[in-house]
Amino acid sequence: MNAPLNIVILAAGMGQRMYSHRPKVLHALAGQALLAHVLDTARALQPDKLIVVVGYEQAQIRARFTEDDIHFVTQAEQLGTGHAAMQAVPLLDDRWPTLILYGDVPLIQIDTLKRLIHTTSAITLGVLTTCLDDPSGYGRIVRREGNITHIVEQKDASPTEQAIVEINTGIFIFPTAHLKRWLATLSNHNAQGEYYLTDLVACAATEKITINSQNPSHSWEILGVNNKTQLAQLERILQRTRAQQLLTQGVTLADPERIDVRGSVHCGRDVTIDVGCIFEGKVTLADGVHIGPYCVLRDSEIAQDTQIFAYSHLDSVTVGADARIGPYARLRPGTVLAHHTHVGNFVEIKNSQLDAQTKANHLAYIGDATIGKNVNIGAGTITCNYDGANKHRTIIEDDVFIGSDTQLIAPLTVEKGATVGAGTTLTKSVPAHSLTVSRTKQTTRTDWQRPSKKNKS
Numbered sequence: 338m339n340a341p342l343n344i345v346i347l348a349a350g351m352g353q354r355m356y357s358h359r360p361k362v363l364h365a366l367a368g369q370a371l372l373a374h375v376l377d378t379a380r381a382l383q384p385d386k387l388i389v390v391v392g393y394e395q396a397q398i399r400a401r402f403t404e405d406d407i408h409f410v411t412q413a414e415q416l417g418t419g420h421a422a423m424q425a426v427p428l429l430d431d432r433w434p435t436l437i438l439y440g441d442v443p444l445i446q447i448d449t450l451k452r453l454i455h456t457t458s459a460i461t462l463g464v465l466t467t468c469l470d471d472p473s474g475y476g477r478i479v480r481r482e483g484n485i486t487h488i489v490e491q492k493d494a495s496p497t498e499q500a501i502v503e504i505n506t507g508i509f510i511f512p513t514a515h516l517k518r519w520l521a522t523l524s525n526h527n528a529q530g531e532y533y534l535t536d537l538v539a540c541a542a543t544e545k546i547t548i549n550s551q552n553p554s555h556s557w558e559i560l561g562v563n564n565k566t567q568l569a570q571l572e573r574i575l576q577r578t579r580a581q582q583l584l585t586q587g588v589t590l591a592d593p594e595r596i597d598v599r600g601s602v603h604c605g606r607d608v609t610i611d612v613g614c615i616f617e618g619k620v621t622l623a624d625g626v627h628i629g630p631y632c633v634l635r636d637s638e639i640a641q642d643t644q645i646f647a648y649s650h651l652d653s654v655t656v657g658a659d660a661r662i663g664p665y666a667r668l669r670p671g672t673v674l675a676h677h678t679h680v681g682n683f684v685e686i687k688n689s690q691l692d693a694q695t696k697a698n699h700l701a702y703i704g705d706a707t708i709g710k711n712v713n714i715g716a717g718t719i720t721c722n723y724d725g726a727n728k729h730r731t732i733i734e735d736d737v738f739i740g741s742d743t744q745l746i747a748p749l750t751v752e753k754g755a756t757v758g759a760g761t762t763l764t765k766s767v768p769a770h771s772l773t774v775s776r777t778k779q780t781t782r783t784d785w786q787r788p789s790k791k792n793k794s
């Protein structure tokens with residue numbers, strides 16, 4: 338059931354101080370566009386309508402967010418936050434209140450918004466405020482006898498008003514019919530020549546409509562991104578909160594300052610993560626998994642007690658229990674490793690399955706292969722899966738031994754229990770329990786002498 342709520346996200350600003358061709362709200366925080374964070378939070382409130390006001394480079398934003406629950410509206414010229422809100426008016430349902438969020442304030446938390454919503458009735462105005470040691474740049478909350486009378490922007494504020502430390506976070510919940518009526522009366526007679534959404538607070542006060550204020554649960558929730566310094570600061574804040582969540586759940590982190598979760602990581606008990614690891618997409622680590630330093634894991638599932646050693650890179654893979662991966666392993670999409678497999682240094686695996694107890698311990702490329710149980714893949718083995726036009730599969734059955742420096746020119750099958758001698762180039766399939774070697778015969782001349790350098794005449 339959708340909540341009786343309209344949400345409007347203001348995201349038309351250009352973000353001049355990002356010095357970028359990209360609109361500000363597309364810059365990434367923890368691997369996701371700023372606007373994506375705000376949309377996720379907004380969706381958690383299950384609004385009846387979700388509206389995003391776009392302007393600068395809007396085509397890029399519309400192309401990135403194609404989900405059909407989003408209603409985009411255009412603000413052709415950026416004439417202020419009030420003007421931005423006006424563009425959403427035709428879509429707002431008068432029956433529900435309207436929550437205003439900013440596309441560049443990505444860390445706002447669901448519980449803070451719920452508190453603001455639940456403490457605001459259908460006919461009152463809610464504003465999220467907070468007190469800052471340095472309030473400069475923000476709109477100030479002006480109160481008389483404790484009641485909010487209006488908001489004054491920094492550039493319009495008198496020295497007395499500038500001394501006020503309670504600021505407007507920019508997040509409001511409005512009774513929608515009043516919002517529409519007040520927006521129609523807005524003017525831009527102020528220091529910036531803009532239509533200020535904040536002026537609506539004075540309209541409410543004049544009409545004796547109750548103005549309720551709430552504070553965010555954490556001071557960092559209301560921080561905005563205007564430049565790359567702030568973006569980096571918010572990244573750290575977000576990563577710290579994610580690291581803290583993992584610690585709280587019982588995950589051992591070698592250093593909570595040195596982990597980056599750019600998606601989600603779900604951990605069982607007794608999971609250990611060493612420094613410098615990056616998690617992207619959806620990663621699941623079962624009980625007892627150990628991740629060594631500087632590993633990158635994306636969209637992968639690791640079963641219990643598996644150890645992944647330093648500098649390994651896993652993208653869209655499934656690893657069974659008690660496996661050992663790395664150091665320096667590269668596992669690409671479609672890799673499925675069963676339990677007790679070993680994949681060592683400088684082994685690249687793509688779109689291949691390795692069954693239980695199988696080992697590829699050093700320097701190999703395994704692509705488009707189906708490999709059975711208890712197989713040994715020697716150092717330097719290459720599945721030659723690509724003929725320049727098409728990819729072909731290599732099938733290696735249970736208990737096979739592939740000697741070092743073997744090339745398997747796919748398509749072919751090495752049947753159960755076969756042994757392939759080191760240095761072999763396989764061009765056709767090999768029968769079960771056989772030995773196959775292709776090597777030029779080794780010759781030795783004992784009468785041979787190394788040439789010596791001739792004297793110049």
Ligand code: UD1
Binds near residue numbers: 351412417440475490
């Ligand atoms: C605004 C508030 C200020 C508050 C501060 C909190 C007003 C007049 N002032 O100021 O009281 O303390 O936020 O961060 O509202 N936007 C548009 N179209 C526009 C202008 C802005 O979509 O024409 C969007 C921006 O993309 C941004 C948001 O609105 O997401 C806020 O705009 P910004 O220019 O940063 O407002 P501030 O001057 O910071």
Ligand code: MG
Binds near residue numbers: 561563
């Ligand atoms: Mg701002």
